[in-house]
Amino acid sequence: MYYAVIFTSKRTSIDDGYLEMAKKMEDLAKLQSGFISVESARNETGITVSYWESLEAIRNWKSNLDHLFAQEKGKSIWYSYYKVRIAKVEREYDFGFL
Amino acid sequence: MYYAVIFTSKRTSIDDGYLEMAKKMEDLAKLQSGFISVESARNETGITVSYWESLEAIRNWKSNLDHLFAQEKGKSIWYSYYKVRIAKVEREYDFGFL
Numbered sequence: 741m742y743y744a745v746i747f748t749s750k751r752t753s754i755d756d757g758y759l760e761m762a763k764k765m766e767d768l769a770k771l772q773s774g775f776i777s778v779e780s781a782r783n784e785t786g787i788t789v790s791y792w793e794s795l796e797a798i799r800n801w802k803s804n805l806d807h808l809f810a811q812e813k814g815k816s817i818w819y820s821y822y823k824v825r826i827a828k829v830e831r832e833y834d835f836g837f838l
Numbered sequence: 839m840y841y842a843v844i845f846t847s848k849r850t851s852i853d854d855g856y857l858e859m860a861k862k863m864e865d866l867a868k869l870q871s872g873f874i875s876v877e878s879a880r881n882e883t884g885i886t887v888s889y890w891e892s893l894e895a896i897r898n899w900k901s902n903l904d905h906l907f908a909q910e911k912g913k914s915i916w917y918s919y920y921k922v923r924i925a926k927v928e929r930e931y932d933f934g935f936l
Contacts, residue, residue: 789887824932827925831924835913836917
C-alpha cells in the first residue's frame, strides 16, 4: 500500500529559473525517506505524480525547508494555478516493458 | 470522496491514428456515468489522470466496448509500456484560478 501525490498546474509565462528549480526539487524529493518514484509531463497542463510509502513521508516532504521556499516561489511567480491531490493507491496493473 | 485513475505510458513510434483515438476516448469517457474530469500531458512519458465518482464507474468504463477496442490497439500498436493505478483521493487543496 502506498500513496500518490497528483500535482497538476498551469504555468505563468515567467521563467526565472523554473526548470532548474523543478529539477532541483525532483532530485531532492528522491533523497527523502519514504520516496518511491516520480513522473512528470507538461503541455498546456503540467502533471507531476510522485509516489510515497506513507502520509508521514508526504507531510515531511511538504514541510522540507528548501521545498517550502520553492512552493512560495511557485505561488508568487511560476504558477497561475495548481491543485494537489493525495490519493491512496488501491490497485494497479501494467503492460509491456519499461 | 472520489477516485483517480493514473495512466502512465510510453509510446511506440507508430502513429496510425493515435491522436484521433486518444481524443475519441477522452470524449467518450466524458459521457460515462460517474465521470468527473480528466487531465493529460505527454513528453517522453504520457500521464493521463481521470477522476471518477466510484470504483463501479471505473469498472464500467474499463469494460466499455469501444474502450476495450482502443485498449487492444494500445497494447498491440501504440504503447510499449503502460501502468494503471487506481487510487482513492483522500485530501486535496489548490492555489490560484483556472
